[in-house]
Amino acid sequence: MAHGPAKGLSRWIFTTNHKDIGTLYLWFSFAMFILGGFFAMVIRAELFEPGMQLVRPEFFNQMTTLHGLVMVFGAIMPSFVGLANWMIPMMIGAPDMALPRMNNLSFWILPPAFLMLASTLFMEGGAPNFGWTFYAPLSTTYAPDSVNYFIFAIHIMGASSIMGSINIIATVLNMRAPGMTMMKMPLFVWTWLITAFLLIAVMPVLAGAVTMMLMDINFGTSFFDAAGGGDPVLFQHIFWFFGHPEVYIIILPAFGVISEIIPTFSRKPLFGYSSMVYATSAIAFLSFIVWAHHMFTVGMPIAGELYFMYATMLIAVPTGVKVFNWISTMFRGAISFETPMLFAIAFVILFTLGGFTGLMLSIAPSDIQYHDTYFVVAHFHYVMVAGAVFSMSAAVYYWLPKWCGRMYSEGMGKLHFWVSFIGFNITFFPQHFLGLGGMPRRYADYALQFADWNMVSSIGAFIYGASQILFLYNVIATIVAGKKVEDAKTWDGANGLEWTVPSPAPYHTFSTPPQLDNAKAH
Amino acid sequence: MLRKALRLFSMTLLALPTLLLAQEEEVTQTTILNMPEGVSTVSQQVYGLHMLIFWVCVVIGVGVFGVMLWAMYFHRQSKGHKAENWHESVKVEIAWTVIPFFILAAMAWPATKVLIELYDTSEAEIDIRVTGSQWKWQYEYLGEDVRFLSQLATSQDHIYNLDDKGEFYLQEVDNPLVVPVNTKVRLLLNATDVIHSFWVPDFAIKKDAIPGYTTETWFEITETGIYRGACTELCGQGHAFMPVVVHVMEQDDYQFWLAEKKQEAAQLAAMMENVFTLEEHMARGEQVYTASCSVCHQLNGQGIPPAFPSLVDSAIPTGPIEEHLNVLVNGRQGTVMQAFGPLLNEIDLSAVITYTRNAWGIETGDVVQPIDVYNYKQGQ
Numbered sequence: 001m002a003h004g005p006a007k008g009l010s011r012w013i014f015t016t017n018h019k020d021i022g023t024l025y026l027w028f029s030f031a032m033f034i035l036g037g038f039f040a041m042v043i044r045a046e047l048f049e050p051g052m053q054l055v056r057p058e059f060f061n062q063m064t065t066l067h068g069l070v071m072v073f074g075a076i077m078p079s080f081v082g083l084a085n086w087m088i089p090m091m092i093g094a095p096d097m098a099l100p101r102m103n104n105l106s107f108w109i110l111p112p113a114f115l116m117l118a119s120t121l122f123m124e125g126g127a128p129n130f131g132w133t134f135y136a137p138l139s140t141t142y143a144p145d146s147v148n149y150f151i152f153a154i155h156i157m158g159a160s161s162i163m164g165s166i167n168i169i170a171t172v173l174n175m176r177a178p179g180m181t182m183m184k185m186p187l188f189v190w191t192w193l194i195t196a197f198l199l200i201a202v203m204p205v206l207a208g209a210v211t212m213m214l215m216d217i218n219f220g221t222s223f224f225d226a227a228g229g230g231d232p233v234l235f236q237h238i239f240w241f242f243g244h245p246e247v248y249i250i251i252l253p254a255f256g257v258i259s260e261i262i263p264t265f266s267r268k269p270l271f272g273y274s275s276m277v278y279a280t281s282a283i284a285f286l287s288f289i290v291w292a293h294h295m296f297t298v299g300m301p302i303a304g305e306l307y308f309m310y311a312t313m314l315i316a317v318p319t320g321v322k323v324f325n326w327i328s329t330m331f332r333g334a335i336s337f338e339t340p341m342l343f344a345i346a347f348v349i350l351f352t353l354g355g356f357t358g359l360m361l362s363i364a365p366s367d368i369q370y371h372d373t374y375f376v377v378a379h380f381h382y383v384m385v386a387g388a389v390f391s392m393s394a395a396v397y398y399w400l401p402k403w404c405g406r407m408y409s410e411g412m413g414k415l416h417f418w419v420s421f422i423g424f425n426i427t428f429f430p431q432h433f434l435g436l437g438g439m440p441r442r443y444a445d446y447a448l449q450f451a452d453w454n455m456v457s458s459i460g461a462f463i464y465g466a467s468q469i470l471f472l473y474n475v476i477a478t479i480v481a482g483k484k485v486e487d488a489k490t491w492d493g494a495n496g497l498e499w500t501v502p503s504p505a506p507y508h509t510f511s512t513p514p515q516l517d518n519a520k521a522h
Numbered sequence: 523m524l525r526k527a528l529r530l531f532s533m534t535l536l537a538l539p540t541l542l543l544a545q546e547e548e549v550t551q552t553t554i555l556n557m558p559e560g561v562s563t564v565s566q567q568v569y570g571l572h573m574l575i576f577w578v579c580v581v582i583g584v585g586v587f588g589v590m591l592w593a594m595y596f597h598r599q600s601k602g603h604k605a606e607n608w609h610e611s612v613k614v615e616i617a618w619t620v621i622p623f624f625i626l627a628a629m630a631w632p633a634t635k636v637l638i639e640l641y642d643t644s645e646a647e648i649d650i651r652v653t654g655s656q657w658k659w660q661y662e663y664l665g666e667d668v669r670f671l672s673q674l675a676t677s678q679d680h681i682y683n684l685d686d687k688g689e690f691y692l693q694e695v696d697n698p699l700v701v702p703v704n705t706k707v708r709l710l711l712n713a714t715d716v717i718h719s720f721w722v723p724d725f726a727i728k729k730d731a732i733p734g735y736t737t738e739t740w741f742e743i744t745e746t747g748i749y750r751g752a753c754t755e756l757c758g759q760g761h762a763f764m765p766v767v768v769h770v771m772e773q774d775d776y777q778f779w780l781a782e783k784k785q786e787a788a789q790l791a792a793m794m795e796n797v798f799t800l801e802e803h804m805a806r807g808e809q810v811y812t813a814s815c816s817v818c819h820q821l822n823g824q825g826i827p828p829a830f831p832s833l834v835d836s837a838i839p840t841g842p843i844e845e846h847l848n849v850l851v852n853g854r855q856g857t858v859m860q861a862f863g864p865l866l867n868e869i870d871l872s873a874v875i876t877y878t879r880n881a882w883g884i885e886t887g888d889v890v891q892p893i894d895v896y897n898y899k900q901g902q
Contacts (some may be wrong), residue, residue: 050691051683058759058829124828131756137733138716138758142858144829226734232717233732267599269609275619297719297754298730299737302641306634313626317619324618327586330593334605337598345594349587356579363629365636366572368728369557372719372754437554438723440754443762445681447693447750452553493605 004507013108016100017507018085023403024107025082026396030472032074032114033389037465039067044427044461047454052445060444061129062121068132069150072250073157074114076388080253081106081164083395084192086403088168090498090505091186093177093514098170106163113156120146131442133243136224136235140216147217151210158203165196165203172196177497179516183274186496190277191256194284198245198252201288206242209235233298240291248287251351251383252280254391255322258344260496261398262326265341266333267493272325279318279325286315296367305364312362316355323352338491339413343394346421347387354382357432372442375435381428393420393471400475401490405504406482412474419467426460558724561745561770565726567636575629582625640726643740646708648701654711654718654731654753655860657760657817661699664710668783671865672697673813674763678821681763693750696813698767702776706742715860716758722751722766730755743770758858760817793869794892800880803889807877810870815878818858823882829858839878840886846875847890847898863899868892 005011005020015021042063046054055063085103089096097103120127125144128134139147172193176185185193212223212235222228224235263270270276293312296305326348335341357379361367370376393416401407430453435441439450446454489499501509559569597603651662662669675694679685688694701707711720711731721728722741729739743749751766771779798806812821818830825832833839838846850871853861862871872890879886 050687052681053683056759056826057762058826061756061759061761126829129759135717135756138756142716142758226732230734232734266597267605269607271609272611272615273609275615297728298732299735302637305637305641309633309637310630313630316626317622320622321615321619323586327590327593328614329609330590330597332597332603332606332608333593334599334603335594335597336600345590348590352583352586356583359579360572360575363571363575363633365568365633365640365726366575368640369568369572369723369726371728372721433553433555436557438558438752440721440752440762442756443752444759445692445762448687448689448691449554 014104016096016104018089018097018100018103019403019505019507021097021103021107022082022084022086025078025085028107028110029075029077029079029082032070032078034468034472035118036067036070036075037468039063039070040461041465043067044458046444047446048458049455050446050448050451055444057444058126058129061131061442062127064442065128065131065134066117066121069117069128070114071384072132072246073154074110074117076250076384076392077161078110079392080192080195080250080388081161083253083257083392083399084164084168087399087498088171088189088192089175090501090509091189091496092172092175092180093497093510093516094171094175095508095510097167098175099167102163103167106160106167109156110160113153113160116149116156117153120144120149123149133239134213135239136213136216136232137226140213140224143217148214151214154210155207158207161199162203165199168192168196169200177510177513177516183277184516186256187259187270187273187276188253188256191252191259191280194280195249195252198249198284198287202242202245202249205238206246209238209242212238233295236295236298237292240294241288243294244291245284245287247380247383248283250388252284254347254388255280257391257395257398258326258347261340261344261394262329262348263495264398264491264493265338265344266330266335268329268333269495270325271328272321275321276325279321282318283315286311286318290315293362293364293367296364297371309362309364313359315362316359319355323348323355334493338397339408339410339417340394340398342414342417342421343390343397346417347390347394350382350386350390350424354379354387357382370435372440373435374431374439374441377441378428378431378435381431385428386424390420390424393417396471396475398491399498400478401482401485402498402501402503402505404479404482405485405502406478407485407490408474408478408482412470412477416467416470416474419470420464423460423462423464423467427457427464428460430454430456430460560724560726561743561747561749562725562727562741563744564636564639564741565724567639568726571632571636574632578625578629640739643708643738646706646740648705648707650699650701650707650709652699652709652711652720652731654713654720654757654764655865656715656758656858657753657764658814658865659699659718659720659764659766660865661697663780663783666780666784667787668780669787670697670783671814672699672767674765676763678816690750692763693752693765693767695765695767698748698769700769700771700776700779701743702773703743703746703770705773706740708738708740711737711739714864715858717755718753718757718764719755720751720766721754722749722768724749725751725768728754746770746772763817790867790869794896797891798869798873798876798889800876800887800889803873803876804880806870807873807875808881810866810874811877811881814862814866815874823878833878834882834884839884843875843879843888843890843894844898846879847871847895850875851895851899851902868895868899871895 046060123146127146128150130139215221216223222230224230224232259270290312292308361370397413434450434453439446485503488502557572559566649664653660658671658673660671672695675696676692680687711729713731713733718731725741727739727741729737747770749768753764819825819833823833851863853859869892872892872895875890879888
C-alpha cells in the first residue's frame with residue numbers, strides 16, 4: 001500500500017482517497033465562501049446609504065437569496081464535510097472512509113449543482129429572488145423561471161449530503177481502531193456522527209418540499225396554492241422541519257472542533273466529556289421538536305405557540321452545558337493564545353452572545369417584535385459566522401501543519417484573526433439595534449433613522465470581507481513557503497491519533513490499526 | 523519585541539469598536555438602540571418582557587465571561603501557570619443543568635401571561651379587514667362600507683436619489699389606516715397574492731397576511747398620534763416599499779373622518795354613471811398609474827423587461843378594450859400582474875385604462891367609462 005497519488009488532473013477527478021476528497025471539499029467550500037461573500041458585499045454596498053444606488057430591488061432580492069443559499073449549502077456545510085473527510089479516519093485510526101467511491105461521487109456532484117445555481121443569474125427573469133427560505137407562493141406561482149434550476153440544484157446538494165452522511169456513519173461505526181469505544185472517540189467524531197444522523201433525517205424532507213414546489217409550478221398541483229385548496233403555511237412547516245435541524249447540522253461539527261482546540265491550548269483535558277456527548281445528543285433531539293418557533297407570527301393556535309416557546313427555551317440547557325464545559329476546561333489550565341485558540345475563544349464568546357439573543361427570540365411575545373427584523377439577522381450571523389465560520393478558521397490553522405507539513409505564520413494568523421473579529425462585530429453588532437429600532441430584514445432600502453447603523457455595518461462588512469483575503473493568503477503562503485514542521489505533534493498540548501502520524505500526513509495512514517494508548521483516547 | 527508590538531496592536535484594535543460606538547452615540551441623538559416602549563395596552567408588557575430577558579442574559583453573561591476572562595488572564599502559560607488535570611465534577615455538572623431550568627421557568631411564566639393577552643381578540647369594538655397585495659395594503663372597515671388602498675407616498679425620484687429625501691422617507695402613505703384612541707380594534711388579515719406581514723412596532727403587533735387564510739390580531743392604543751410600521755415578510759421586489767401608517771385619533775375626530783369617508787364613497791358611487799372627458803380621465807388616470815402601476819411598469823411605461831413588460835411596446839394599449847379590461851380586472855395568471863378588479867373602483871380602473879391608451883405617444887383616443895368597467899365585471 002505504499003503507492004502515492006496519481007499524477008495530474010485525474011488524481012483529483014478519480015480520487016477515492018479521503019485526504020484528497022477532504023482537500024477538494026475544503027477548496028470548493030472556500031470558493032463558495034468567496035462567491036457568497038461577494039453577494040454579501042453587493043448587499044452591504046447597496047445598504048450603505050438610504051435610497052437605491054447600485055442595484056434594483058429585484059436584483060437585491062436575488063443577492064440575498066443567493067447569499068443565503070451559497071453560504072449555507074455551498075460554503076459552511078461542504079467545509080465541515082471536508083474537515084470530516086480529512087480528520088475522522090485519522091482520529092479513529094481508520095485507513096480511509098468506509099465508502100470511498102461514494103465519497104468521490106458525493107463531492108463531484110456538488111460543483112455542477114452550484115454551477116447551475118449560479119447560472120440562474122444570467123437567465124431571463126433572473127435568479128431565485130424569494131429568500132433562502134423560499135416561502136410559497138412567492139417561490140411557486142410568483143417565482144422566476146429559474147426556480148426549476150434551483151430545485152434541481154437543491155436535489156443534488158441533498159443527495160450529496162445524504163451520501164456524505166451515510167459514509168461518515170458507516171466509517172465511525174465500523175472502522176474505529178481496536179480499543180476505541182464510542183465513549184473514547186474524539187468529540188469532533190461524536191458531533192459529526194450525530195450531525196450525519198440529522199442530515200439523513202431532514203434532507204429528504206427538504207427534497208419533498210422542493211418536489212412539491214416543482215409539481216405546483218409545472219404539473220398543476222396545489223400543495224401550497226390556496227386557490228386550489230392547498231396551504232401556504234404547510235410549506236413553512238415542512239421547510240422548518242428541515243430548517244431547524246439544519247441549523248444544528250451546521251453548528252454541531254463546529255462544537256466538535258472547539259472541543260478539540262480548547263483542551264489543546266489550555267493543556268488540560270476537556271471538562272465533562274460524557275456530558276458533552278449527552279448535551280450534543282439532547283440538542284439534536286430538541287432540534288426536531290422546535291421548528292415552528294420560526295413561525296410565531298403566522299397565527300398558530302395559542303397552544304401551539306406556547307408549546308414551541310417552551311420547547312425552544314429548553315435548548316438553552318444543553319447549550320449552556322457546552323459553554324460551561326469549555327470554560328471549565330480553560331479554568332486552571334495553562335492557556336496560550338495561538339491563532340486557533342484565538343478563534344476558538346472568540347467562538348465561545350460570540351456564539352454565547354448569539355445564544356443569548358436566541359433565548360430572547362424564543363420568548364414568543366417579544367419574538368413578535370423581533371421576527372423578520374435585523375435583530376434576527378444579527379442573531380443568526382452571530383451563530384453562523386462567529387460560530388461556524390470562526391470554528392472553521394480555527395480548524396484550518398489548527399490542522400494545517402498536519403495537512404501540509406508546514407507551519408503558518410503566527411503573526412499573519414493573528415492579524416487575520418483580529419481583522420476578522422473586529423470586522424465581524426462592527427458588521428453585526430449594530431444590526432441588533434437596527435432590528436430593535438424597527439428595520440425589517442430583506443429590505444432593499446430603508447427609512448432615514450436606520451442610516452447611521454447601516455453605514456457602520458457596511459463598513460464592518462467590507463473589513464470582514466477583506467480579512468478573508470488575508471486568510472487565503474495565509475493558507476497559500478503556508479502551503480508554498482511555510483516553515484517545515486518536523487514533529488508529528490505540532491501542538492504540545494494536543495492529544496489524539498491524528499498527532500501520531502508524521503507531518504505532512506502520508507497519503508495513506510493507519511494501513512494497520514494503531515495501538516490505542518488508553519490514557520490519551522480523547 | 524515583535525510579540526510586544528503585536529500585543530499593543532491587538533489592544534488598540536480591541537478598544538477601537540468601543541470608541542467608534544461611543545462617538546456614534548454623541549453625533550446623533552436620535553440613534554436607535556432599543557425597542558420602542560410603544561403606546562398600546564400590551565406593548566409595554568412586551569417591552570418589559572424584552573428588558574427582563576435582556577437583563578437576565580446580561581447577568582449570566584457577566585458571570586460566564588467573567589470566569590472566562592479570569593482564566594484567560596490568570597491561568598496563562600506565559601504567566602507560568604501550570605495546568606491542573608481535573609476534568610469532571612458530577613455535582614457541578616448537575617447544578618448547571620438543573621439551575622437553568624428554574625431560570626427558564628421564571629421567564630416562561632410572565633411570557634405565557636403576555637402571550638395569552640396578545641391572543642385575546644374578543645370583544646373588539648371595531649373590525650378592520652387588512653388585505654395585503656403586492657405592494658400595498660387595503661383597509662376595509664367592516665360594517666361601515668368604507669374601503670380604501672394605502673400605498674407608498676414617497677416618489678421614485680426620492681428613492682433613486684434624484685431628489686432630497688423627506689423626513690418620513692419610505693414611511694409615508696397616501697391613505698393611512700385611521701383608528702380611534704382607547705378603543706379595542708381587531709384586525710382580520712389576509713392576502714391576495716403572496717404572504718405579507720403587518721407590523722407596527724409601537725403597537726407590538728405583527729401578523730402574517732396569508733392567501734387563503736384569515737389571521738387576526740388586535741390593539742388598543744392609549745395615545746393619539748401617527749405611528750409607522752412595515753411589511754415584514756418578503757413579498758417580492760416592492761417588499762421595502764409598502765409601509766404601514768396608522769393615524770390614531772380622538773373618538774370625535776375618528777367619527778368625523780369616518781363620516782367623510784362614507785360621503786366620499788357615496789360620491790364615488792354617484793359618479794359611476796358620469797361620462798368623463800379624455801382630459802378628466804387622463805389627469806385621474808395618471809395619478810392612479812403613478813400609485814398602482816409605476817413600480818413595475820415604470821413612470822415612462824417602459825417597464826423592466828422581461829419581468830415587467832413595457833406598455834409602450836405592448837399590443838394591449840392599442841388592442842381591443844375588452845382584452846385590456848380583462849388584463850386589469852383579472853390579472854395575468856402565473857405572473858406578478860395581479861387582478862386589480864377587487865382593488866380599484868370602476869372610476870379609477872376606467873381612468874387608468876384611458877390613461878395607458880393615450881400616454882407616452884400612444885394615441886388611440888379611446889375614453890373608457892366607469893359603466894364599461896361595471897358592465898364588463900357583470901358580464902363575467
